[in-house]
Amino acid sequence: MREFNDRTAVITGAASGIGLALAHRAAREGMRLVLADIDEAMLAEVKKTLPVPGEALCTRRVDVSREEDIAALADEAYSRFGAVHLLCNNAGVGLSRLAWEHTAADWSWILGVNLWSVAHAIHHFVPRMLAQEGESHIVNTASVAGLLSTPGMAAYNVSKHGVVTLSETLYTELQAQQARIGVSVLCPAWVPTAIHTSERNRPERFGMATPPSTASAAYQERMAQAVKSGRLTADDMANAVFDAVAANRFYIIPHSRIKQAVRLRMEDILVDRNPTPL
Secondary structure, three states, rough: OOOOOEEEEEEEEOOOHHHHHHHHHHHOOOOEEEEEOOOOOHHHHHHHHOOHHHHEEEEOOOOOOOOHHHHHHHHHHHHOOOOOOOEOOOOOOOOEEEEHHHHHHHHHHHHHEEEEEHHHHHHHHHHHHHHHHOOEEEEEEEHHHHHHOOOOOOHHHHHHHHHHHHHHHHHHHHOOOOOOOOEEEEEOOOOOOOOOHHHHOOOHHHHOOOOHHHHHHHHHHHHHHHHHHOOOOOOHHHHHHHHHHOOOOOOOOOHHHHHHHHHHHHHHHHHOOOOOOO
């Protein structure tokens, strides 16, 4: 999809980080925007600062882990603008723990936001995108954690591996249908966002995370430092996304050096070697 001006973009997790950068890039491209986030206050501030006419901008509080919220988001987008040309399933959360210290509630929260939200969006948006005229594109935000298995991030890794394979499957299915819907999966490494403070937006129904053990706390601190030290910015991610959409490129891996670790993992699999520690 090469033309963005006067098209409609739906972006989840749009109040901060990569989602906010995507919103700003889409605004510069002249797109109409439907922005969703669980943080209603931050979303209201974003609405004030985006250079988009009021009639071309819609914001909505959405808990993406709830299917009914995703369904309502799709309804509003189509009711307001009649079509969706760029769907960015971007909302995501993280929590560092040893695998056996993740509670059922942790798993439900992380999988709900990171993976189920994408599945629900595919269910509620794709049939309408198939029925509309012209080209459209779906971008699912995964992570290099969807290509690797970093210790201390079991639930996050599982969720992002799920997003990668779901995206790959969706791509091949749409290709088989000769649909005019492109698909891309974004797999960034460390980007200085607030994902290491995700618990600030953890819904009450999932409860609070249990205090980490000493080992989990060390992984938690390592994650926070890695996020803060990321050299590529959220704006870099947004630019990479728009470049990939214009080129109809599926894999978006802005941190090119991480491909060495991905190659090593693939070699481990192909030569029947035990996993090389990261």
